[in-house]
Amino acid sequence: MLQTVAVIVLLGLVGFRGVKCGRTGKVLESVSGFxxxxxxxRKHSAxxxxxxxxxxxxxxxxxxxxKAIESLKQFESDGGSQLIVPPGKWLTGSFNLTSSHFTLFLHKDAIILASQxxxxxPVIPFLPSYGxxxxxxxxxxxxxxYATNLTDVVITGNNGTIDGQGSTWWDKFSKNELQYTRPYLIEILYSDQVQISNxxxxNSPSWFVHPVYCSNVLTLKLTILAPVDVPNTDGIDPDSCTNVRIEDNFIVSGDDCIAVKSGWDEYGIKFGMPTKHLIIRRLTCISPKSAVIALGSEMSGGIEDVRAEDIVAINTESAVRxxxxxxxxxxxKNIFARRFxxxxxxxxxxxxxxxxSHPDEGxxxxxxxxxxxxxxxxxxxxxxxMAANLAGIDGDTFTDICISNVTIGPSPKPKKVQWNCTDIVGVTSVVSPPSCSLLPDQGAKACPFPTDKLPIEDIKLQxxxx
Structure with a gap:
């Protein structure tokens, strides 16, 4: 696992020098040379x-x-600003990125430690799409x-670390000692042009990266690590977001590595904001108790146009669920996955x-x-x-399922029935072991994968x- 991490993590070298930045000409000892x-x-740095x-x-x-974020907010309309977290271990409570055109940058030897x-x-309202x-x-x-209603916000580094120190939260959750929902590690709401990378x-208390009600989101080159026996430690959860690119990530999780969401039951239906135009590429996932990519279960606002390719799964409960x-x-609808x-x-x-599971009886x-x-x-x-467990809903058949060019080798103790299918309709092609009767073989005909480019692919990093 460490070898895999080394391949996908980018390292950088950082030096120091002073730059002039801030109110009244104060000299700020800013990290530089990276x-x-x-x-x-950004034009300004501290x-x-x-x-x-x-x-x-x-x-x-x-x-x-x-104080740092509030001070740097003055440069929001003057080329933006970046806050550098230098080498060291920086213990802190929750904080809000209140400024647009802002970068939080972690030196490779910086560790931000979350207070336990x-x-x-702060205690904040529940999400309207969850109720x-x-x-x-x-x-x-x-x-x-966390951040709300921002444009152009970046959380990045030369592989610096953010440690959620989640063990206390996990223990209290397992004992039902928490009055409120556990904090996520990073949550960006109602924002456009979001980057979380490198x-x-x-050890997040719960979900790691949760962009919600956002557009144009990049989550790139992240190493996400949680104990595989801790529930709800999802890696990346795009939730009611449009135009999202998830690339080159390595995730070890006690839950889904990627969980695509859009609201819960009547609240998600009313809010009506789907997750759509999502790309997932070059992901490595280890999750013995859950999925590489999960669609739902909170999907009441809709999920459409998801494109996943070049995925590695090791000791994982399922591929796409x-x-x-x-x-x-x-x-x-319109979910495409290939080259796993x-x-x-x-x-x-x-x-x-x-x-x-439902939010309430309503x-x-x-x-x-x-x-x-x-x-x-x-x-x-x-x-x-087991090759497949595909169960639709009686009276609500899952339709237009296509599976092609798939080879599945059994474990030493496989299930006797390899394909369990109910209330589904579709086809297969060149699949081993042979599929169930509800997915008949259509001959050597490949399943579709889109050839057009999504707008998020045209975003070039500087x-x-x-």
Missing amino acids: SYEAINC SLTDFGGVGDGKTSNTLAFR DEKDY RGRDAVGPRYAAFI LTLV IKTAIGRGGYV QMDTMKYVFWMTGGYG YDPKALPVITGISYSDMVAKNVT TCSS
């Missing part, structure tokens, strides 16, 4: 130490982060790093219409999801317990330096 790639570069930051791993830097004190996390907190009814704790993220239920409404390499899987293909039992246009091709898997 370069990184970003959607936009270091956390300029605002009283102490990187000893013990002193709280919550006030320093807040609940008092360091409640995900862990508990009512409000929720703010994410460790970082190591470890569609999770939905009666009462969800919404849709999952998989080793040690419970299932390769998994769809379920019986994932029945959901509509007549709200049935539409699942259609699902295309999987060019996949190889070995040491697999080389920034200081």
Whole structure:
């Protein structure tokens, strides 16, 4: 695993020098001499130490982060600004990135440590598309790093680390001792032009990266690590977002490596904001208890046009899993996945219409999801317990499923029935072992994969330096 991490993580070298920046001509001792790639570069720069930051791993830097971000906000309309987190261990409570055209940059030897004190996390309203907190009814704790209503926000580094120190949260959650939903590690809301890249993220209390109600989102070259036995530590969860590019990430998780979402039951239906135009490329995932890519289960605003390719799955419960239920409404359509390499899987293909958790009793039992246009091709898997478990909903058949050029090797103790299919309609082509009767062989005919480019692919990163 460490060898794999080394391949995909970019390292940089960083030096120091003073630059003039800030109010009243104050000299700020800013980190400089480094370069990184970003959607936009910044005119102004400052270091956390300029605002009283102490990187000893013990002193709280919550006030320093807040002062720094507030001070740099003055440059929002003057070329933007970047806050440099230099080498050290920087303990802090939750903080809000309140400025557009802003970059938070971590030196390769910088570690931001999340406070384990609940008092360091503001309590904020639940998301309108969920109608409640995900862990508990009512409000929720703010994410460790969060932002709302921004344009052009970047969180990046030369593989610096953000450590959520989630063990206390996990313990309290397992004992049902938390009043509110656990904080996510990074959550960006209602924002455009978002980049999260070139970082190591470890031990989030719950989901790691959660862009929600956003557009034009890049999550690139992240190493995300959580214990595989801790629930809800999803890697990257694009939620009611448009134009998202997820590339070159390595994720070890106790839950889904990528979970695509768009709201929960009647609240997601009412909010009505789908996740669409999503690219997932060059992902390596380890998740023994969950999926490489999950669609749902909160998908009531709809999920469409997802393109996943060049994926490696190791010791993972399933490759692509569609999770939905009666009462969800919404849709999952035009999903394309190809070129997967998989080793040690419970299932390769998994769809379920019986994932029945609901926010409350107010959901509509007549709200049935539409699942259609699902295309999987060019996949190889070995040491697999069961090829496919595909279960639609009685009276709400999952349609237009296509699986082609797939070879699945069984584990030493495979299931006797390799394809379990109910309430689905589709075709297969060149699939081994042979599929179920509801997916008849159509001969040597490949399943489709889009040839057009999405707008998010045209975003080119600039080389920034200081």
